[in-house]
Each structure stands twice: as C-alpha cells, then as structure tokens.
Amino acid sequence: MTMAQNDIVILPPSGSNVLSVEIRKSRSQVDGGFTLDLRFEVMSGFTVLFGPSGAGKTTLLDCIAGLAAPDRGTITIGGSVLFDPQRKIDLPVQRRRIGYVFQGLALFPHLTAEKNIAYGLTGRGASERRRHTGAILESFRISHLRQRRPAEISGGERQRVALARALVTDPCILLLDEPLAALDAATKSKIIDDLRAWNHEHRIPILYVTHSRDEVFALGERVLVLENGRITAQGTPHEVMTAPRTETVAQLAGFENVFDAAVVAAHEDRGTMTCRIVGSQVELETPLVRAEPGSSLRVGIRAGDILLATVRPQGLSARNVIPGRIVSLQQRDMIVVARVDCGIEMDLHLTLAARDLLELQAGREVWLVVKTHSCHLMAG
Amino acid sequence: MDWQAFWLTIRLAMLVAVILVIVGLPIAYWIAYSRWRWKFLAEAVVALPIVLPPTVLGFYVLVALGSRSPLGRWWQAITGHTLAFTFTGLVIGSLIYSLPFAVQPFATAFSLVDSKLMAASATLGASKLQTFLRVVLPLSVPGLVTGVALSFAHTLGEFGVVLMVGGNIPGVTRTVSIDIYDRVQAFDYAAANQTALMLLSVSFAALCLVYGVNRKVWALWPWK
Known part of the structure; x- marks a missing residue:
C-alpha cells in the first residue's frame, strides 16, 4: 500500500512554531450567547490565557484543536494552516498535531497509565513506542505507575499522566485547560517545574488556561486576558495585573x-x-x-x-x-x-x-x- | 422432550444474536451520534417490534418473504424456493423482531461514553474508527453483553412471528415455544412442563448474565 498523497498541508517538525489565531465564532443563545472575536499570536513558551469562567477560554482552545469550528477566520501554526475556510482548509483534529490536556483530563479509564501515554504512538514501531513512553514516564517521574489505571492513582499523578500522554506525540503546540486547578500548591509547583524543564528542550507554544491569579504569576511569561470572547489586555503578568485596565481584570487581580x-x-x-x-x-x-x-x-x-x-x-x-x-x-x-x-x-x-x-x-x-x-x- | 426443537431454537437464537451484533453496532453508533434532525423516525422504526403484536410483525414479514413480493420473487429466482416456511425465513423474521433488544442497549452504552474521551482520542491522532474500536467499544462492554443476551433470550421465546413465518415443520421451523403449544393442545402437560421449564431456565440464566454484568460496571473485567 502506498501512502496517500492528498495532504494539503504538511506540518513541519515542531520547534520555531508561532501560533497565529484570528477567529470569529458566535455561540448560540443556549450556550450563553456571546461572540468569540479575537486575534493574537503566541510564541513558544508559556502564555497564560486568563479570564472569568464563561469568557470563552475553552471554546477558543476547542477551535484551535479542531473540536469546534469558528464561523470565519484563520488559524496557523508556523507555516502550516490548520483552518482557513477561504482556502477550504479545515484540518481534522487527528491531523493537527496538537497536545490538549482537557479540564478533567479525559484519561482513558480502561487503560493503564502506560497504555494511556502510548495511545498516540500507534503509528510507530513497537520498540520506538516503548522507548518514547519509557523516556516520558521517566521525565515526569511516573515510571512506577505504568501498570496502574487512572482510578488507582492520585490527582497529581493523573495530571502527570495526562501531560505525558499529550507531550509524547511531539505536538506543535500544547493546550492546557486549567490542568492544575484541583491540586494543592506544592504538587502544582512541582508539576510546573517538570513542565518548564520539558519545554526548555522542546520550545513549543504552550497556551495555559486558568482563572487563578497565583498561577498567572507562577507561570506566565505572557498573559492574554479574555473577557466576553474578546482579548481585553495582554502583556507580562506584572503589567496586566498591577495596572488593570478593565474592571473584570481588576476584580480578578484582587x-x-x-x-x-x-x-x-x-x-x-x-x-x-x-x-x-x-x-x-x-x-x-x-x-x-x-x-x-x-x-x-x-x-x-x-x-x-x-x-x-x-x-x-x-x-x-x-x-x-x-x-x-x-x-x-x-x-x-x-x-x-x-x-x-x-x-x-x-x-x-x-x-x-x-x-x-x-x-x-x-x-x-x-x-x-x-x-x-x-x-x-x-x-x- | 423434543431435543430437535430445543437445538433448533438455540441455533436460531445464537445466529440471530451474532448477526445482530454485526448489524446492530453500526445502527446503534449512528443512533447514538448522528445529529440528523429526522433521526427520531429511524429510532421509532427500530423500536416498533417492542410494541407491535408478533402476529402483526409476522404477517408483514410473511407477505414480504412470500412469492408476491419483490424480495420473495428475487429469492425464489436465485434459490428456486420461497423464504417463507424455511429456517432462513425464520432468521430474517427473528432479526427484525429482536433488533431493538440489541440496538437500544448498544446505543445507550455508546452515548454514555464521555465525549471528552473521544475528543482526547482524536487529538492523539486516532481516526473515528480507531476511536470507536479503542475507546468506545471497550467502555461499552456491559451494554454489548446486555444487547447480545437480551436479543438471544428474546429470540428464544418468540412464538407469534415463528408461527406466522415458519409454521411448524420439525427440524426446520419447529421451535421450543411451538412445541410447548403443540403438547398443550394434545393434553400432554408433562412434556409441555419439561420443555417450558427448560426455556424458563435458559431465559433466566441469560437475564442473570445481563443484570450481573450491569450490577457493577467493571464486574466482568479480568483485571478487577
């Protein structure tokens, strides 16, 4: 069998990827009835997406991942186009090479930690799969959990498994939807350190959604503030939080x-x-x-x-x-x-x-x- | 006890259960995930055999299989005989009769799988088919067992459809329930009781399997 040659866009290896998003998406009245309307670029490294619940943070991540379709606009990573209706491009989710850690993690309950992590590696050979899985288990310090299923490990450990599962596929960009919200401060900061260490080697854009002020300061090299579907402020955490320009940010900033x-x-x-x-x-x-x-x-x-x-x-x-x-x-x-x-x-x-x-x-x-x-x- | 009728019934029920897995899975998948606005029509058609008297169903199946219908003529042209009053005809009637008992548990099980898991599978590069095979199906095992056991047990005890479509030909279409009816007609209550008891036991065992599996989600998993 020969490889299908119908790929419209061939994704380059991850590295110097810039995520560029310019989209508009109206949500139905049932969903809260506001319009997501924004335009931004994200470089490699941590960018915190900060805003009150209902601001459209998860909808934005779903649009980038291909789980939701914007009404119009474009989404590109590096030189590759993920979404551009004018050029009739809407890459299906499974070909976007996006690491997505969901709110609630969405680990497969019937699979062990190791099989959860190896899930995205099915295209590769068995030995390569084992090598990649072993390496990432090591770097997230969860090798001892490989035979356990999600129900049998702690919240912090599940978090690490979910991160490892998303990262092992070598994605072009990492989307994290309040991944650490349920954890205590000590566990949280250890996981953030591991994530930083991983990113130091791989340098991809990491879009980190939170509504916790502490996480903004702990993580952000850069903050985007999302309110009612629009970006109302951006800059370093210090700039955004100490000189809030809108009342929502002010209340969030304390x-x-x-x-x-x-x-x-x-x-x-x-x-x-x-x-x-x-x-x-x-x-x-x-x-x-x-x-x-x-x-x-x-x-x-x-x-x-x-x-x-x-x-x-x-x-x-x-x-x-x-x-x-x-x-x-x-x-x-x-x-x-x-x-x-x-x-x-x-x-x-x-x-x-x-x-x-x-x-x-x-x-x-x-x-x-x-x-x-x-x-x-x-x-x- | 009429062992010929018994084994014929078991063979029929197993065959129907197996075919319903093959036919029922795609139908159930479509019912669980389609967003077509007229989907409820298809759901109603699938559920019809639950409420319809078996004689009504049997009557229409008989007409459809008979030599006056296009299907019946087509079958006759190929095989040289009609479908009515044959084992194959019995299988077709039973498939329709038991369809909702397989499709509904399948569809319910599929729709209970967290959509986030399917989204996660897609972001990890899996196609819809791979996601179905690796995530949806393994997490729907209790629903699958329920559907198979119910369609098996339901076929086992059918009477009206068999009588209409199959008649009462020993070794071909004479099932256990027909046998019981015959014995009672002949005032042979002892033989009727024997066979009825057997049918009762097998049906009870099948239902025990259903409720045993559903008692606790992972009760039948080898690793727990």
Whole structure:
C-alpha cells in the first residue's frame, strides 16, 4: 500500500512554531450567547490565557484543536494552516498535531497509565513506542505507575499522566485547560517545574488556561486576558495585573475597591493627577495617565494597600488622607475587614492586633491613608 | 422432550444474536451520534417490534418473504424456493423482531461514553474508527453483553412471528415455544412442563448474565 498523497498541508517538525489565531465564532443563545472575536499570536513558551469562567477560554482552545469550528477566520501554526475556510482548509483534529490536556483530563479509564501515554504512538514501531513512553514516564517521574489505571492513582499523578500522554506525540503546540486547578500548591509547583524543564528542550507554544491569579504569576511569561470572547489586555503578568485596565481584570487581580471617578486636573510636571470619586467629595491623587480633565475613569484600590489612623496623621509621604467613619468590622480568618464610610464606602484589611490595640469599633472616626501609586486607573 | 426443537431454537437464537451484533453496532453508533434532525423516525422504526403484536410483525414479514413480493420473487429466482416456511425465513423474521433488544442497549452504552474521551482520542491522532474500536467499544462492554443476551433470550421465546413465518415443520421451523403449544393442545402437560421449564431456565440464566454484568460496571473485567 502506498501512502496517500492528498495532504494539503504538511506540518513541519515542531520547534520555531508561532501560533497565529484570528477567529470569529458566535455561540448560540443556549450556550450563553456571546461572540468569540479575537486575534493574537503566541510564541513558544508559556502564555497564560486568563479570564472569568464563561469568557470563552475553552471554546477558543476547542477551535484551535479542531473540536469546534469558528464561523470565519484563520488559524496557523508556523507555516502550516490548520483552518482557513477561504482556502477550504479545515484540518481534522487527528491531523493537527496538537497536545490538549482537557479540564478533567479525559484519561482513558480502561487503560493503564502506560497504555494511556502510548495511545498516540500507534503509528510507530513497537520498540520506538516503548522507548518514547519509557523516556516520558521517566521525565515526569511516573515510571512506577505504568501498570496502574487512572482510578488507582492520585490527582497529581493523573495530571502527570495526562501531560505525558499529550507531550509524547511531539505536538506543535500544547493546550492546557486549567490542568492544575484541583491540586494543592506544592504538587502544582512541582508539576510546573517538570513542565518548564520539558519545554526548555522542546520550545513549543504552550497556551495555559486558568482563572487563578497565583498561577498567572507562577507561570506566565505572557498573559492574554479574555473577557466576553474578546482579548481585553495582554502583556507580562506584572503589567496586566498591577495596572488593570478593565474592571473584570481588576476584580480578578484582587481589587476590593473599584470606583467611578472623574479627572479634575492633571499635574504633568509632577506625574500625577487629581480625580474625584463620582457621588462624593473625595478627591484622590493618582498616577498620571493620558486623560483629559473631566473625562471619566475607574480607580481600583486593594484593601491591603490602605492604612487606617485614629488621629489625623501628619508628616506622611502618602498624599491621600481621607476622613471617614467605621461602618462595620468583620473578621475573616486572621484578618479584619473594615468598611469605612468616606462619602463612598471603602473596604480595608487590618490585623487582629491593630483592631484590638486601636480599640476600633463601628461608629469610630478614622482617617484612611492611600499612596498615590496604590490608586490603579482603568478605562471607565 | 423434543431435543430437535430445543437445538433448533438455540441455533436460531445464537445466529440471530451474532448477526445482530454485526448489524446492530453500526445502527446503534449512528443512533447514538448522528445529529440528523429526522433521526427520531429511524429510532421509532427500530423500536416498533417492542410494541407491535408478533402476529402483526409476522404477517408483514410473511407477505414480504412470500412469492408476491419483490424480495420473495428475487429469492425464489436465485434459490428456486420461497423464504417463507424455511429456517432462513425464520432468521430474517427473528432479526427484525429482536433488533431493538440489541440496538437500544448498544446505543445507550455508546452515548454514555464521555465525549471528552473521544475528543482526547482524536487529538492523539486516532481516526473515528480507531476511536470507536479503542475507546468506545471497550467502555461499552456491559451494554454489548446486555444487547447480545437480551436479543438471544428474546429470540428464544418468540412464538407469534415463528408461527406466522415458519409454521411448524420439525427440524426446520419447529421451535421450543411451538412445541410447548403443540403438547398443550394434545393434553400432554408433562412434556409441555419439561420443555417450558427448560426455556424458563435458559431465559433466566441469560437475564442473570445481563443484570450481573450491569450490577457493577467493571464486574466482568479480568483485571478487577
């Protein structure tokens, strides 16, 4: 029998692959009814795809893998086209050479760890299959599990088997859909180390979906933020998370206080601005951004970045001192969440000791101290 | 006890069960995974023998096999005799009669296989056929056993279709249930009881197999 010569696109060996995606896909009302509409490129190395649930992260991965079809657009890896309806190309899933670790892993329950891993190697000879399987079992430190079935091993071990199964086929790109969500921090960081070590040798794009802020910082060389089917921010984790430009990212990034604000004046010489919080007399000094006086913005302040004083503080470098009155004090684990009415209500975090030493209680008059650079500005 | 009738019945039931695996698997696969909007029509046709009186079914099969139908004429032109009142005719009637008892458990088992596993198989390079053979089929074994055992047991006890299509020719179309009927007609209750008891035992054993396998998903796997 001769090999079929009808391949439209011959995939190059993995290595210097750039994933390029430009797609549009409307989901039916039943599925939540939003449109996936995005365009991005991903280089080799880790890229974190971050966003709230329902943002379209899994749908995007399914489109790349060929499990879902975009309405239009193109998907290419390196020089090879996976999807381009104008050129009548829609490579079937099994020929896309994509490693996909599903949410929930989807290990084959009737096969041992070793057979799960060898599943994608059926085209190769028996000895080569054994060699590849053995090597990857070794590098993910699961050789001792080879005869066990998925039901008989722990969550972290299953995770390693799923990764090994996806990687052993030498894919052009790796898609990971919240692969570590269910694991404890220690197991998680060990697996991430192994994955990093593997990627150091193979250098393929790894698209890692998560809605965990910690994983973004632990993994990402680069972050794409997906909201309602659109990419709303991208950059290094630090850039995206510390200067969130939309409220969804702000809440995900841990901003307890988000307010509408209007620019009162810009102080170009000092690199700051004055903004008034809408619906109050509170004025904040914030970092300077390009915005006309009168334009509206949002300000995010983390509860942990606010200081509280029982007398009006003096001689501080912090520029924002706001008088207010304690509305409530609530203990959560080892911190106290104080809600203070300053015309607007702000939440801040205190230690138990601070609460007791300052004899804080509801109704008490206090001053809040916020540094200029603790005020994070976002698009209004 | 009429051993000739007994072995004829066993032969018929086994043959029907085996053919239904071959014919039933693709039908069940299509029913489980097709997204055709008129699929329910096909499902209804497959399920018809469950609700139809066997005499109605037998009547139409008899007409279809007889020398007035195109099928009957075609068969007669090739073999020189009609299908009605032959063992082959009996097999065809039984296949239709027992089809839902094989297809429905197969289709249910297929549709219970997690679609994520099939997606995973595809991303690992497997074609649809390979995925079916390596993932869907192994995970559907309890459903397969159920379908085979039910179609076997159901064929074993059929009466109406056999009487209509096959008649009562010893060694050719005389099955156990016909034999029992004959004995009762002749007031030979002892012989009828013997045969009835045998049929009862075999049917009970087949159903025990079904429920035994389904009691626990992996109960019959050699490695657990």
